[in-house]
Amino acid sequence: MTRFGWIVLTVFVLVAAGFAAMTSFGTARHRRLDTAVTQPLPSSSPAASAALLTVPVKGVRREAIVDSWNDARGGGTRGHHGTDISAAAGTPVIAAAAGTVEKLFQSNLGGTTAYVRSLDRRWIYYYAHLSGYAPGLHEGQGVRAGEPIGFVGDTGDAGPGNYHLHFGLQRMRPDERWHQGIDVNPFPLLAARGQGR
Template sequence: MRRLGLILLGALALVIGIWIAMLVFLPDAPGGQRPRASKAPAPAVAAVAETVVEGAPLAMPVAGLPRAAVTESWGDPRENGLREHHGNDIMAPANTPVVAAAAGRVEKLWNSAAGGITAYVRSPKRNWSYYYAHLSGYAPGLHEGQVVKVGDAIGYVGDTGNAGAGNYHLHFGLTRTAPEQHWYEGRPVDPYPYLAGKPVTR
């Protein structure tokens, strides 16, 4: 009986040690939270619901769409194979509200030939950048330096930039950054697993 008690005590100490190591050594997730292995994914139907994918909660950035509406498009060929797609296209009717997938600060509002009307939001620790492109316009009052929380209005689904007339969708990009980097720097990361609630395999 005493031996069984020692075995159980040792197993408990091992579990606690692993849990502490996860809290200390794993990096911050895109949504600014550390991994929580025991938390179950949130319901897929809420527009701003969070899910946990290896501790990386991101809300759906297109209001009213379930996570099932997200399809994988990372790496798809663009411009006749001259470049790869670095982001996730979420199809939706024109002018559907686009909302913040994670909390942060609006770092740049930009109108470019490729992305059209775009918004870059930086995470509070400046280690992630969230990119919203092909918008038809910005939410009223949206401005650089504005702090947003999950679900706050960013803009509206459109077809600006190189989306193609009538090809209404949100291009959502996720970039891993260093705090000192600018809004246009960093390493693109496939956002699909973080939006769709799928396990991260790469």
């Protein structure tokens, strides 16, 4: 190949590499989620600096919590984005951290759910499969860590008799709504052990 041919080939490869670096394949949301859910919380984040979350099921010890992050759900069509904490039906569910009840919601997957937003608005604490809410719980209510949220149940897609709390953690921008955060594995902040998956 001539010198001119090598120059043309080099320019072509550089242009193609630059184009590939600027082009995004797939959706940015999926890439953002894939990155966020697998990274440990940065040590400068409010949740990480707050040491540990309160175990949100009364009477459950940290050592009993199992990391169920990314376990297959929906017949293998999706990964699990939370930590399941098994307990007897009706066991009290308590706030894992201080915040404001942002949304009480009934959904097909989560059943009876509560979304509590952190005081700095950077985190959502998600409680799902509840059998019901604590008496008087309402949107806009402030809660402290350890205060009642509801009761362990099997609502939504938990399955009859599969009593547990699905606890989720989402990183939020202050202007995002209760359902718009990025899922983060809550296990390290619940169990006081390193991120298992």
